[in-house]
Amino acid sequence: MKVIRELSQFPELSGAVVTSGTFDGVHVGHQKILSRLTEAARQSNGQSVVLTYWPHPRTVLNPEDDSLRLLSTIEERIAALEQLGVDYLLILPFTKEFAQLSSEEYIQQIILDTLHTKKLVIGYDHRFGKNREGGFDYLQQNAARYGLEVEEIPRQDIDEVGVSSSKIRTALEKGEVATAARYLGRPYSLSGTVVQGRQLGRTIGYPTANVQVSEKLKLIPAQGVYAARVTTRQGEHKAMLSIGTNPTVNGTHQTIEVHLFDFNQDLYGQEITIAFTAYLRPEAKFNSLEELTQQLHLDQQNALHLLG
Known part of the structure; x- marks a missing residue:
């Protein structure tokens, strides 16, 4: 897996299949999305690309809130994504300026101009752009204009595993490490x-x-x-x-x-x-x-x- 930390250093790929998110813990819910990402890249003879952020957005947008605890450091996230067969990982520095990008600017500047995305794979509840204004509906309405294929992982596919990063944090805060391991797919x-x-x-x-x-x-x-x-x-x-x-x-x-x-x-x-x-x-x-x-x-x- 190629790890890239600057937009300017990302190569122009022939068939980038992209997903994005914080992926804290890379739990079994995330793994559903990532499995479909790598499968779609193989089917199209393209390259699987994960776009993630560091530091965690909450630490930038709410710096006075010190309650956030992470399931994975950025190094642990890199290792987990590599094990899942991802080809490229772009780690974007999350800043207040980045958070001000509209959904239109985010898609145009990051997804299209930088990643040259051919297909975008997202979870049903994925949001992006300033104030989380963009989502699957927005992408579906504008896919033809962007020349972008969009695939949403259905809600039932995510919900059936019954996992979220917050559920895992709650389990660990109670000492329930066996439950956390089941949700993570590993200890x-x-x-x-x-x-x-x-x-x-x-x-x-x-x-x-x-x-x-x-x-x-x-x-x-x-x-x-x-x-x-x-x-x-x-x-x-x-x-x-x-x-x-x-x-x-x-x-x-x-x-x-x-x-x-x-x-x-x-x-x-x-x-x-x-x-x-x-x-x-x-x-x-x-x-x-x-x-x-x-x-x-x-x-x-x-x-x-x-x-x-």
Whole structure:
């Protein structure tokens, strides 16, 4: 997949089949659209093109609203789209100026003049242009004038999978990582750098990697203990992790601490990826480190059983 970040660098393609959207999470609903995109490109001997935006439009249009949490960073979005067989990805910088483009200007300047689109594939609820004024009806009415073929993914095709990015966020905020995985078509994951922690885990036989997530908008699942698979430079490992404040030792700020089973190498400074498999239990305050250690032993047994 060719990734392009500037309009001026986009090549003139012979048969561009295009879709556009934020595609946060690239969930199974998005995958319906993307599957049809790549299929249509193959049928016409053309090229599949995804147009997406970064930063997320909400952070530009409502900068005072800090409630937005993303299911995928732009790097994760790129990786997911590549796995789905997309030929070209254009990442447009989303600015206030861009948001002022009318639907006519957006179609003419971006879809036609830059992408030389032959066919546009969109979801039934896709909107574009200033104040989201454009949609499928507008495209249908003007398709002949634009010399553009337009295909809408029917509402029932999207609704039957019953997925939206907001539903996935809600599931993760409740710790329901199995539900999120079903909606995403894969386990929810996050990446971060292993940093120095308090090193209390190693004193009770459960050393942990303290993970710092660099993307501040990335959604962190609910506090609690999880089973997970962790990818490091050394490979994939079964693991359990805790998201919380470590109340047993009077912790005051949230951390992500991962214990890799049968692994004792140094991970400091390394970026690792955590794929959430199952929710084990809520975070709890124990009366002693001995009680905590006993619970961690049970957590490990449970996690290993769930991880297979």
